[in-house]
Amino acid sequence: MIRPTGDTQAVTGRLRTAIASIDPNLPVEIETMDSLVDSTVSSPRFRTVLLASLAALAVILTAVGIYGVMSYFVGERTREIGIRMALGARKEEVLRLFLGKGIVLTASGLLIGSTAAAPLMRVLSTLLFGVSATDPLTYGTASVVLQVGCR
Numbered sequence: 739m740i741r742p743t744g745d746t747q748a749v750t751g752r753l754r755t756a757i758a759s760i761d762p763n764l765p766v767e768i769e770t771m772d773s774l775v776d777s778t779v780s781s782p783r784f785r786t787v788l789l790a791s792l793a794a795l796a797v798i799l800t801a802v803g804i805y806g807v808m809s810y811f812v813g814e815r816t817r818e819i820g821i822r823m824a825l826g827a828r829k830e831e832v833l834r835l836f837l838g839k840g841i842v843l844t845a846s847g848l849l850i851g852s853t854a855a856a857p858l859m860r861v862l863s864t865l866l867f868g869v870s871a872t873d874p875l876t877y878g879t880a881s882v883v884l885q886v887g888c889r
Contacts, residue, residue, distance in 0.1 A: 746770060789862075797883075800847070808840050848881045 742749035750768050757766050819832055856872060869876055
């Protein structure tokens with residue numbers, strides 16, 4: 739292992755020449771520390787990027803799903819909303835009715851998802867560093883992010 743101070747290619751050439759002068763049949767494999775580190779961490783980096791992309795896709799699909807369900811729910815009750823407003827209900831009361839329904843749907847989905855994720859986290863625990871597979875802080879943070887993000 740050497741630490742060159744100048745151009746790496748020039749040092750590599752001189753090193754190959756010096757080794758060949760000692761034993762021309764000696765196989766020489768020269769690799770920089772950057773390429774060695776890159777090849778070492780490329781597989782975990784790829785898995786991390788892949789899992790992060792799939793997680794982002796899951797959050798987007800969740801938000802679209804909640805939006806679709808709520809849109810359908812509101813569309814089905816359009817006449818009821820009109821009757822409530824005609825009888826004197828304020829906008830805040832009608833909004834509270836539908837937001838409450840959305841919160842109940844989101845909370846039930848989070849409960850079901852967290853329960854289903856627990857066994858799957860055992861499989862993914864090899865990819866986690868510094869976090870246990872059943873870390874309550876991680877589950878809580880994910881739940882809060884989904885609750886806030888889907889409103």
